[in-house]
Amino acid sequence: MGFIMANAFTAVVKQSGDWWIGWIQEIPGVNCQEATKEELLETLRITLAEILELNRDMARKQAGSDFEEYPIAI
DSSP states (O other): OOOOOOOOOOEEEEEETTEEEEEETTSTTOEEEESSHHHHHHHHHHHHHHHHHHHHHHHHHHHOSSOOOOOOOO
């Protein structure tokens, strides 16, 4: 059984010299650097989606078989 939940995350961005750098504050390790703010926001979206999918896969592999999934909202 799989659940799909829409989530909102917060991008913290700033310009540093010629580059835009940013982080997703709720997920450690999701950070990117791009030449424009628009490119940065898109790269952050892609990177966030990839890390969430990787984390889902890892959790399911660690659980093995016969597990259940439940949505949890805060």
